[in-house]
Amino acid sequence: MTVGDPETVRAPHTRSGAARFALWARRLGWRHAVMLVVVAFAIFPVMFVVSAALNPLGTLSSAQLWPTGASLDNARDLFRNTPFTTWYANSLFFAATNAAVTVLFSALAAYAFSRMRFRGRRVGLVGLLVIQMFPQFLAIVAIYLMFSTIGELYPAVGFDTRWGLLLVYLGGALSINTWLMKGFFDTVPKELDESAQIDGATHAQVFFRIMLPLVTPVLAIVALLVFVSTINEFLMASVFLRDTDAKTLGLGLYQLVASQRNANFGMFAVGALMLSLPTLIVFWFLQRYISDGLTAGAVKG
Amino acid sequence: MAASSRDGAGAPSPGAPARPPLPGGRFAAHGSLAGQLVRIALLSVFTAFGVWAVLPLYVAGNWWGIGLVAVVVGLVYYVYLSKRAVPAKYLVPGVVFLLAFQILPVLYTMSTSVTNLSDGHRSDKAQAIAAIEAFSVTRDPDSPEYVLTVATTGDPGTGELAFLLTDGEGHAYVGTADGLSDLSGADVDPAGKVTDAFGYTILSPTEVNARSDELQEFAVPTGDGAGIRSSGLSSAFEGSAVRVYDQGCDCVTDTETGEVHTADDERGAFYNEDGQRLAQGWQVNVGLDNFARFLLNPTFAGSFFGILLWNLVFAASVTGLVFVVGLAIALTLHVPRMRGRVLYRVLVILPYAMSSLAMFLLWRDMFNTDFGLFNRMLGLQIDWLGDVWTARAAVILANVWLGYPYMFLVATGALQAIPRELGQAAQIDGAGPWQAFRHVTLPLLMVAMTPILIATFAFNFNNFNAVWLITRGGPFSPDNPTAGGTDLLITYTYRLAFNEATAQYGYAAALSVMIFLIVSVISVVSLSRSKALKEVDR
Incomplete structure (x- = not known):
């Protein structure tokens, strides 16, 4: 260096x-x-x-700052001794699906807030700011009690299922991210969509064909933020996913080092790198947007 | 049910006719054929979800639920078929989820916070009485016996238990915590075991075993102080209750010992003369008692205010430190023609690109007393996470490591937006580099950074992972095992609800509401000072 x-x-x-x-x-x-x-x-x-x-020994006590040897034993143990692929698939499912749907919902709402004037617009925008003060995980007790009932009626979306937790995550789709997007939508000149409308485009065509391609940077930033925060979400996942096979990789790693901290550390380290890998990849591809997008969001509040 | 509405989301609607008064503005009258087809397809899928949502509600006889589903389906149809409600077409998908899984839980939290809901206070009074009576059932010599099949209406691991029972003549019944009723259309094998019944999932022997503790405490009330309990995994008997409820005295009398437990409707349980209660209580409204306990009861108020103070210190010091470190790095790299700047940048933001969840666990293990990296490298035997102050320092250090790259990125962006000439002009006017920074660059920087700092503070105020994954709120002092040295309010709440022997939902909900109030006050004060709200009118 x-x-x-x-x-x-x-x-x-x-x-x-x-x-x-x-x-x-x-x-x-x-x-x-x-x-x-x-x-x-x-x-x-x-x-x-x-x-x-x-580290070939795979224990916490033998791990050094510098690699003392190179072996894939830890990775092999992780694949063999734990449902690693299931955990990993679960993590990626939650992160990718939540990011995609949140971007869609947020962009739809931001388009309405940015381009249309309607009754309740002001209330809606202020309401989105206010609801941020009560983050979803604060209501985890109520969500838990709600899903105890919902799970009785619809086992498909109860605890230990992917869909139940995903539904809860999507409850946070409209958030401060919608503000971030609205701010970005506001910077796209109105003349663009007005001229398209005069040429006969419907509002849906304006949204999908004209607006979305122009706001790609902010879509990328929101997708990145949601992806990263979902893959690292612990609180709600730990309440919803208790069955070993239903866990996300984060919960699985927590469980792995909770019982056998020293012996399982090598496996944990491999898992930690695997959990960071998607984030690193997403960062690498989106890095040119990151600095701009974050500051744009900052100034817009 | 709300899941479905998302599928109506992207429906490109044909739009409103070209009439100015419409809220959507001037739009073409007709959409494309493809758009129409997509809309029809999404609405069909949505309808299918609606039907799927109604069926279990119908079986359970939940007419309110059916009404709600019908209203939501009707609303979605109206919004996406009408030509007028253009903004709603874009808002409905997100808003439905927001209402169902954020706003409704918030309201539910508030209503739970004024109850004593907890283990032992889950149901209403009638159910508690039925449970007390059924649980005290003992076998009579001539009591009828049943062949038992354990089933559930929900998930095999967690759903509510139900007893599928067949008597000597092969007649089938279903018994739940609410009572006994006939079971029609069930398949019964020659041994009397039920093999299939509509609406019930039959548990396998392994699944029954896994829930044997629950089974021990499960009883089907059959009226007049009688009930059905299991004996073993495949048979059940009906007997009479030893403990009998008498409406006249509103009390439960033990027919063998003569002990009397009287109902206390304020506390939601039956108490005897010595103040001993029966385990099965019911949920009652306790008003603001939960809040009063945290604010006035000396033990709990001590924990609460101690945690609150540390919570504020934690959020403030993490925010301050990441800001200082991030800005310092940004300023160090903010110079033209510096070799290796790109490499430095990549390495410096590396912590931000790692998974924070895994990195918190990694920091915890680096601080481990026996095997951790720090003790081994320094040759020490310090129990970093066992002492309150070193544990607090460790939590803050790990958070600074994870948090400064974000500040660095934001500060770099903000610095680039400030013209370099401003600082240079100040220096020509005789200001030193520090004065130029302090009086020219920093004020401009703060305009962009203040909202970010507020957001960082609010985020760290409730940074559950940061504490739970490193210390789980500990270390705990021996005289107060519920509130730890590094506990934030949110980890304290979580422990009360999900990590104690008895779940205390009422208290946890009250804490949530108080966190909400605290964050609201902080946010309102800081928001009123920033310009975010002016955006609304743009």
Whole structure:
């Protein structure tokens, strides 16, 4: 990670070496020094988890910061000894489905809030802000009691099913994300959809063919945020999914190290990397939107 | 049932006719043929879900539920077939879910918060009496016997139990916690076991075994103080109750010992003279008692206010630290022509791209006393998570590690939006770099960062994972095993409802409402200072 010294490469020949170094140290050198410390802080837990995943012994007590050997024993154990693929599929199901449906619902609502004027618009927008103060998981007791009854009537959406928890997650589809999207929709010139309407497009055609392609960045950001928060959701999932085969990967990993913390740590490390993998991939592909999207959301509140 | 409405969501409707007064504005009168077909298909799927939702309600005789389904289905049909309700076409899918799974639970939480709902106070008084009587049933010498098949109306692992019973003549009955009724159309094998019955899932021997504790306590009341209980897994007997309820004195008398338990309608249970209660109570409205306990009872108020204070300190210090660290890194990298900036950026935001759930567990294990990385590297034997202050520091440190990259990203974006010339102009006017930053850059930065900081504070105020996954709220002092040193209000709530021997839903709901009030006050104060609300009128 050490970074070359730019000033020594292209330094003017008129200055002495010491003076050039002093200039560089004052302008850029200290920045590199600070960054090395920050980077060390940022990556040491990641290095530790990678090294633990590769550690042939697979225990917490034998895992070092640096890999001491490379073996896939932990990964093999994880696949053999736990319903890892089921857990992983569950996690990806919740994250992907919730992200997709939330983006759709939020975009639909944001379109109405941004482009139409109707009775209740103001109440709706303020209401969305107010409901944010009572996050869904605060009502977990009520949700639990509700689904005790719902599960009796409809076992297909009861506890330990995918659909029940998904329904609850979708209850949070309209949220601050809708505000973020509405702010972005507002930046698309109205003339665009007005001219399309004059050409005979229906409001649905305007929405799907004109608006959606123009607001892709904000759709990507909301999808990313929802995907990441769903795959890391623990509270509601732990109340809903109690059966081993119904668990998400996060719950499964929690269970794995809750009982055998030392012995199972290698398997946990592999699982932790696998759980981070989809997030890393999504980040990699969306990174150019992230900074802009987050700040856009920030300014719009 | 609400699940279905999402399928009506994307229905591209043909739109409103070109008349200005319509809320949707000027839109073409007719949609495309494909749009029409999609709309018909989605409405059909939605109707199918409606029918699916009605069937179990019909079997259970729940007419309110059927009415609700009908209203929702009717509303969706109106919205998507009418040419006028254009905004509603876009709002209905999300709003239906919002109402069903967020607003309704919030209201339900509020109504639960004024009850004593908990284990032992789940049902109404009549059911509690029936349960007390049936549970005290003892076998008479001449009592009838039944062949027992255990079934459920819901999920085999958790659904409500039902006894499918056949008497000596092969007649089949169904017994639930509400009473005994005839079971028609059941398949009975020669041994008397029921093999199939409409509306019931028959439990396999393994599933019955898994719920044998519940089975022990399950009894079917048959009236006049008699009831049916199981003896073993495949037979049941009818007997008479030892404990009998008398309406005159509103009390339960034990016919063997003569002990009397009198109903206390304020506390929702039967108490004897010594203040001992029967296990089966009922749910009563306790007004604001739950709140009063947290605010006034010395023990609980101590826990509550202690947790609240730490909760505020935790949220404030995490927000402050991630802001300072994130901004410092952003400023360090905010310089033209710096080698390796892209690499630094990628490495610095790495923690943000890792799964936070897994990383919290990782931090917990790095702090482990016997095997953890820190103790091994430093050669120490410190029980980091066993001491209140080191545990608090550990929780904050892990959160700063996970949270600063987000602040770094936001601060970088905000810095790039500020023209560099402003700082340079200040320096030409004689300001030092620190003065230029303090008086020119920072104020501009704060305009963009304030809403983010408020949101970060609100998020961390309820950051369940951060505490639960690292310390589970602990360490606990021996004299107060319910409130831990790092507990946030939300982890405390969770423990009361789901992680104690007896679930205390009433108290947990009251805590939820108080968290809501606290967050509301904080949000209203901070929102009124930001400009977010002005957006509404744009």
